[in-house]
Amino acid sequence: MSLTLRQQGKFRRLVDAAWKAHAGRHQGLNADWRADHPKRDAWYRQELRAATGLHADRDLLRACRLRVPEEKSSTTDCNQWEDFNRLMAHFEALVMGGSIYWQMRLQNGPRDYVIAAVRKAVPEVLGTESWLEPLYLEVIAQKTLKLPVRPRLWYLSKDQLRNVVITMTNYARRAYR
Numbered sequence: 001m002s003l004t005l006r007q008q009g010k011f012r013r014l015v016d017a018a019w020k021a022h023a024g025r026h027q028g029l030n031a032d033w034r035a036d037h038p039k040r041d042a043w044y045r046q047e048l049r050a051a052t053g054l055h056a057d058r059d060l061l062r063a064c065r066l067r068v069p070e071e072k073s074s075t076t077d078c079n080q081w082e083d084f085n086r087l088m089a090h091f092e093a094l095v096m097g098g099s100i101y102w103q104m105r106l107q108n109g110p111r112d113y114v115i116a117a118v119r120k121a122v123p124e125v126l127g128t129e130s131w132l133e134p135l136y137l138e139v140i141a142q143k144t145l146k147l148p149v150r151p152r153l154w155y156l157s158k159d160q161l162r163n164v165v166i167t168m169t170n171y172a173r174r175a176y177r
């Protein structure tokens with residue numbers, strides 16, 4: 001499923017800002033993408049593939065039975081949940097404007113999902129998030145999914161995250177009985 005219209009709007013604004021920053025750093029490129037469309041399109045496709053599929057630790061992901069992201073050259077191939085935050089974080093970094101909103105969202109998104117799901121299932125947990133630290137969640141994910149190494153939460157698929165949520169909910173229910 002591709003990005004929503006609202007996501008597309010946010011993404012396109014960030015892509016335009018990233019192109020202007022890129023054009024400003026390289027001689028011979030026009031900041032107005034309409035004037036330099038072929039070069040901008042080639043740059044855009046390259047950055048889109050880099051944002052969605054190129055990871056230095058692909059072999060580690062495969063060894064841990066984690067989903068290895070595929071390179072995507074169009075936003076119609078991207079999904080609303082995992083790829084959107086990854087795209088936004090990548091293009092935000094290209095702008096180099098000092099904002100780290102999307103980088104933080106990419107890193108904290110899975111953690112926030114787990115916290116929200118556990119809070120919904122076990123309301124007594126409110127205010128006691130010390131046991132929901134990223135390191136602890138990663139260790140729980142490693143044990144739940146029987147992985148040889150501790151995974152980063154943003155590498156987990158939605159199904160794997162759901163399994164972590166179920167495990168965390170069970171822990172919370174036992175702790176707050």
